[in-house]
Amino acid sequence: xAKQITLKMTVNGTDCVVTVHPFARLLDVLREELRLTxxxxxxxxxxxGACTILMNGRVVNSxxxxxxxxxGAVVVxxxxxxxxxxxxxxxxxxxTYNGAQCGFCTPGMLISATDxxxxxxxxxxxxxxxxxxxxxxxxxxxxxxxxxVRAVAADGGAxx
Amino acid sequence: MIGASSIRKEGRAKVMGTACYTxxxxxxxxxxxxxxxxxxxxxxLKGIQFGEGIPWGEFTIxxxxxxxxxNRVASVVHDQPFLVGIGEEITHPEQxxxxxxxxDRRLAEKARKAVTLEVEERPAILDIxxxxxxxxxxxxxxxxxxxxxxxxxDPEAVWASAAHVIEGEYHTGAQEQMYLETxxxxxxxxxxxxxxxxxxxxxxxxxxxxxxxxxxxxxLPEGQVRVVAMEMGGAFxxxxxxxxxxxxxxxxxxxxxxxxxxxxxDREEDLACTTKRHPSRTRLKTAFDAEGHLLxxxxxxxLDGGAYATMxxxxxxxxxxxSASVYRCPNVKVHxxxxxxxxxxxxxxxGFGAPQSLFAMERHMDVCARKMGLxxxxxxxxxxxxxxxxxxxxxxxxxxxxxxxxxxxxxEEIDYHRKRTTFAAANDSQNPIKRGVGLAVFMHxxxxxxxxxSYLASVAGVEGLADGTVSILAASTEMGxxxxxxxxxxxxxxxxxxxxxxxxxxxxxDRVPNSGPTVASRSTMMVxxxxxxxxxxxxxxxxxxxxxxxxxxxxxxxxxxxxxVATLGSVKxxxxxxxxxxxxxxxxTYQGDAYPTYSWACYAAEVAVDLDxxxxxxxxxxxVQEVGRVVNPTLAAGQIEGGVAQGIGWGLWEEVTMKQGRxxxxxxxxxxxxxxxxxxxxxxxxxxxxxxxxxxxxxxxxELPMDGPAPALINAxxxxxxxxxxxxxxxxxxxxLGRYEEVTHG
Ligand code: FES
Ligand code: FES
Numbered sequence: 001x002a003k004q005i006t007l008k009m010t011v012n013g014t015d016c017v018v019t020v021h022p023f024a025r026l027l028d029v030l031r032e033e034l035r036l037t038x039x040x041x042x043x044x045x046x047x048x049g050a051c052t053i054l055m056n057g058r059v060v061n062s063x064x065x066x067x068x069x070x071x072g073a074v075v076v077x078x079x080x081x082x083x084x085x086x087x088x089x090x091x092x093x094x095x096t097y098n099g100a101q102c103g104f105c106t107p108g109m110l111i112s113a114t115d116x117x118x119x120x121x122x123x124x125x126x127x128x129x130x131x132x133x134x135x136x137x138x139x140x141x142x143x144x145x146x147x148x149v150r151a152v153a154a155d156g157g158a159x160x
Numbered sequence: 161m162i163g164a165s166s167i168r169k170e171g172r173a174k175v176m177g178t179a180c181y182t183x184x185x186x187x188x189x190x191x192x193x194x195x196x197x198x199x200x201x202x203x204x205l206k207g208i209q210f211g212e213g214i215p216w217g218e219f220t221i222x223x224x225x226x227x228x229x230x231n232r233v234a235s236v237v238h239d240q241p242f243l244v245g246i247g248e249e250i251t252h253p254e255q256x257x258x259x260x261x262x263x264d265r266r267l268a269e270k271a272r273k274a275v276t277l278e279v280e281e282r283p284a285i286l287d288i289x290x291x292x293x294x295x296x297x298x299x300x301x302x303x304x305x306x307x308x309x310x311x312x313x314d315p316e317a318v319w320a321s322a323a324h325v326i327e328g329e330y331h332t333g334a335q336e337q338m339y340l341e342t343x344x345x346x347x348x349x350x351x352x353x354x355x356x357x358x359x360x361x362x363x364x365x366x367x368x369x370x371x372x373x374x375x376x377x378x379x380l381p382e383g384q385v386r387v388v389a390m391e392m393g394g395a396f397x398x399x400x401x402x403x404x405x406x407x408x409x410x411x412x413x414x415x416x417x418x419x420x421x422x423x424x425x426d427r428e429e430d431l432a433c434t435t436k437r438h439p440s441r442t443r444l445k446t447a448f449d450a451e452g453h454l455l456x457x458x459x460x461x462x463l464d465g466g467a468y469a470t471m472x473x474x475x476x477x478x479x480x481x482x483s484a485s486v487y488r489c490p491n492v493k494v495h496x497x498x499x500x501x502x503x504x505x506x507x508x509x510x511g512f513g514a515p516q517s518l519f520a521m522e523r524h525m526d527v528c529a530r531k532m533g534l535x536x537x538x539x540x541x542x543x544x545x546x547x548x549x550x551x552x553x554x555x556x557x558x559x560x561x562x563x564x565x566x567x568x569x570x571x572e573e574i575d576y577h578r579k580r581t582t583f584a585a586a587n588d589s590q591n592p593i594k595r596g597v598g599l600a601v602f603m604h605x606x607x608x609x610x611x612x613x614s615y616l617a618s619v620a621g622v623e624g625l626a627d628g629t630v631s632i633l634a635a636s637t638e639m640g641x642x643x644x645x646x647x648x649x650x651x652x653x654x655x656x657x658x659x660x661x662x663x664x665x666x667x668x669x670d671r672v673p674n675s676g677p678t679v680a681s682r683s684t685m686m687v688x689x690x691x692x693x694x695x696x697x698x699x700x701x702x703x704x705x706x707x708x709x710x711x712x713x714x715x716x717x718x719x720x721x722x723x724x725v726a727t728l729g730s731v732k733x734x735x736x737x738x739x740x741x742x743x744x745x746x747x748x749t750y751q752g753d754a755y756p757t758y759s760w761a762c763y764a765a766e767v768a769v770d771l772d773x774x775x776x777x778x779x780x781x782x783x784v785q786e787v788g789r790v791v792n793p794t795l796a797a798g799q800i801e802g803g804v805a806q807g808i809g810w811g812l813w814e815e816v817t818m819k820q821g822r823x824x825x826x827x828x829x830x831x832x833x834x835x836x837x838x839x840x841x842x843x844x845x846x847x848x849x850x851x852x853x854x855x856x857x858x859x860x861x862x863e864l865p866m867d868g869p870a871p872a873l874i875n876a877x878x879x880x881x882x883x884x885x886x887x888x889x890x891x892x893x894x895x896x897l898g899r900y901e902e903v904t905h906g
Contacts, residue, residue: 037184038177040393042340043427047828050340078177091175095167098794101802102640103174104340104393110175125841133837136828138338138394139640141805142836144798 007071011036012080018067026065027051030077038078038107042136049135052108053077059115078107081114089155090114093148101139109135113149121157125150161653162856165794169644169664170391182344182363182390183424190346191220191261193413193423194272197433198244198255201284201502201821202298205244208258211274219271220417222259224248227412229379233404234372237305237469240505242377242408250279251298251467253822254433254504256405261413261421284502286821288441288464291499298467299500305465306473306498308480310750312552313491315447315456322447322455326528330444330520331888332870334464334816335437335809337509338833339639341393342430343402347410348420352384358411359386364403365395366677367635371669373404374411389667395639396806397508400679401471402434431826435507436816438463438475438498442483442520447491452534454543456491459483461517465498466505471512472498477609479513481754482867484552485521486563486601487543492552503821508679510803511866514604515810519889522600522871530883536875537576540567540601555753558742559851563760566847567601570762570784573843579766580879587880592771595779598875599764600868605755606860607682610745613737613756618676620690621734622651622698623665626725628718630655630698632664632691633732634675636683641862642795643683649791650688650855654695658714673734681759681860684791686737688855694735701733740853757851759859761785763804763868767876774893774900776812776877782843785864789850789857796861797844803865804842809834811870811889 006019011034018033030036030053042050044063051063054076081088090113093099100106109132116123116131123131128149129142137145173179198205208223210216224231224245231245232238244250244257258275262268284298285291291303299305319325345362358374367387374385387407392399406423413421425433440463447456461483465472480496529536544563550556571577576597583595607613620634632651638644648662655662665671675687702708707727708720724731745752766780783800790796813832817825825831850857870889877896878886884899891899 031184035186036177037180040181040341041183042342043828045427045827045829048340078175082176087172087175094175095171098165098168098171098798100168100171100174100640101642101798102340102392102394103170103179104181106174107177129836129839133835136340136833136835138340138396138806138833139802140798141801141803141834141842142839143801143842144794146836146841 027062097148099148192265196258203279203281207278220261240468310494318456323450337396337398339394345410347414349415400508437509440516475513482514483517574764594880596880600871603758604864619673620675624721624731628722685854690735692855698733765872787861788859807869
């Protein structure tokens with residue numbers, strides 16, 4: 001058994017200390033150590049985006065991040081989007097527009113959509129489609145996801 | 161309530177990340193189970209070696225010799241073993257042989273690779289033609305998993321005298337469901353006074369299929385097996401029959417180890433080993449009179465069924481029954497066969513055989529129009545089924561069917577005629593981008609084929625709860641299609657209650673009756689109708705027992721239910737499927753009403769092909785359909801959009817590459833599904849025509865959108881590029897280049 005290492009991270013605003021295998025993936029640490037199972041594994045090879053989170057303000061595929069790289073990082077997962085029971089505007093739009101069908105791509109998709117709207121508050125349809133192209137969805141054909149993101153933009157953006 | 165775009169019941173949990181999928185279930189002390197597979201397509205298993213460097217004493221190891229009950233997966237035919245035993249035949253390269261479990265997932269993975277199998281290899285059959293040619297006999301006497309014949313009139317008597325006789329051959333490839341959540345199962349086996357008790361929680365479409373499979377595997381009675389459906393990350397048919405296999409594996413490991421076991425496939429294993437859409441080959445021969453009226457149709461339809469029957473008999477049946485598409489034809493002969501090969505068995509995938517045979521026929525109609533010098537739209541219009549017409553099985557169209565109107569709506573939406581003219585002019589230029597529009601008209605039978613619904617005799621019910629709300633009891637699962645929401649709308653409408661007063665009960669075989677599998681576009685129409693009946697009986701019972709007076713308010717109903725529960729302990733009402741009186745089916749002759757009704761559609765696509773790269777871009781897509789009354793327009797549109805996206809993927813990009821019977825591009829990087837940037841906004845139009853058999857007039861719609869995109873796209877490609885041999889999907893850039901070179905280089 002390889003030696004375990006201890007690291008600190010801030011996850012969804014809470015400081016956490018975890019003792020883990022040094023080669024563990026950030027995805028597994030979030031899901032198994034911190035029990036934040038909202039973040040999903042769809043492929044484990046950086047292709048599907050189901051594991052998307054924000055790390056230090058940037059979108060990453062957590063299945064590709066060795067946990068050692070997250071030492072001291074500020075991490076936001078899907079569980080960090082709502083304020084208590086109050087959904088973020090992006091979550092609310094996904095609910096209203098049926099942007100989540102099976103819901104398995106949804107956590108990653110919500111993180112990417114939130115990031116997109118923060119970077120680009122008034123995206124065109126083309127910009128939305130390009131901006132979400134790293135998150136695969138097999139259920140929706142993306143139509144309702146695009147509708148939801150457009151609605152948030154029209155309504156004043158992700159920060160609202 | 162019916163007709164409202166009510167918000168998805170489990171939507172809030174899904175956007176908050178709290179919805180609990182199988183691998184999210186916290187199971188203390190769980191072992192991780194892995195599967196050692198055969199690796200060769202055909203041979204006899206002679207021995208199993210456990211290699212050096214693994215602490216085998218820490219492992220739970222299961223082989224065929226351990227199985228307490230019957231080593232056969234309960235299905236249409238009980239031919240597939242859970243594990244191949246020593247001395248037995250290996251029939252495909254992903255066949256499970258040994259199961260291993262260990263607390264450390266990494267070590268379990270390492271151990272899997274340290275097991276080697278001694279196999280005496282035998283020559284394998286790897287494709288349809290080799291199987292038909294009986295190069296080796298690998299299944300029964302003729303490699304046939306199922307054979308079906310349908311006959312109406314006599315096509316043989318027509319060929320000689322017809323003005324036009326046109327033949328064609330069409331091929332479709334395998335397709336992966338690519339649900340975002342891979343197959344996953346958790347099992348616990350307890351020793352109780354009454355004997356073993358087996359429980360599984362999993363990602364599965366059909367709890368009672370898994371229930372039946374576990375009973376047979378362990379030799380247990382009804383009450384000793386429990387199956388719970390967790391939140392499901394997509395299925396599309398891919399979790400219809402396969403979960404009987406991996407649930408069995410997880411349960412065997414849990415039984416032998418005495419600990420909970422999780423079996424979660426990684427993407428590579430899921431892609432390589434689980435079911436896909438059946439590859440197909442269709443030969444069509446058609447006769448027309450001088451004006452283009454269809455006089456005779458001969459269909460030779462063959463599916464590659466893989467090593468075991470699994471769902472092939474029923475997939476073949478649906479394919480055969482859709483092979484004449486939406487056309488009136490006095491003389492039809494259909495010969496359909498599912499043949500065995502030494503490849504992992506395909507299974508259910510949205511559309512279930514119909515996309516394959518409809519691709520052939522809808523593509524063939526365009527080819528015939530070109531060869532006869534007729535317009536493809538007008539050729540279809542001349543031959544559409546109408547009320548009073550008879551289909552190949554003798555089924556009479558009893559509804560007021562206006563396929564011409566449906567088609568015109570799609571043509572108008574996509575601006576078909578104007579585009580045909582302007583594109584034709586522009587395509588003559590030197591510009592490497594060529595544009596085209598094309599369409600397909602098609603139908604999808606609602607519910608189980610033939611006598612299937614009568615055989616299932618599904619039961620579903622409603623239960624009053626102590627707080628006065630109503631719970632829906634059905635084994636139908638939520639896979640994202642929206643059944644939680646639609647069932648609640650149907651029951652709320654029947655009881656005249658607000659949507660919030662009705663919820664669906666957790667799908668747990670200890671609690672819900674067998675409402676049949678969640679497949680075949682049957683949940684809304686078939687189970688919904690049973691629920692509508694059960695809800696009305698429930699209300700009548702409350703009235704008869706003196707708890708409720710009509711008319712009532714929501715609060716009045718709530719009080720009545722609460723009081724009834726307080727007085728009687730439990731209040732439930734069940735309904736059961738009843739065959740509508742005018743429906744009859746004979747399975748021996750394949751004559752009668754193949755489906756209680758059909759949903760109908762016309763899809764139109766616009767494509768742009770770049771002759772420098774042979775990339776095809778879908779510029780516009782219009783989906784017009786008649787699905788009875790639409791229960792929830794937003795959810796229904798979501799089903800159509802998602803199905804169209806899968807259909808576009810199948811038509812243009814999604815290719816399963818096989819080598820020696822194994823899928824070799826089994827990674828998401830190498831198997832290409834559409835991204836948001838690859839698709840246009842799909843335009844969905846519903847034409848409503850309420851059908852008396854469905855709840856509130858609804859019909860099925862989940863599979864329909866898979867049937868039309870491929871032929872519409874390939875017809876559009878032909879419009880862009882002129883006559884090429886466009887007879888196969890997926891029409892990838894490589895394949896398209898090859899077809900183009902056939903013409904340019906002779
Ligand atoms: S699981 Fe990380 S990208 Fe697919
Ligand atoms: S909602 Fe199912 S994968 Fe996107």
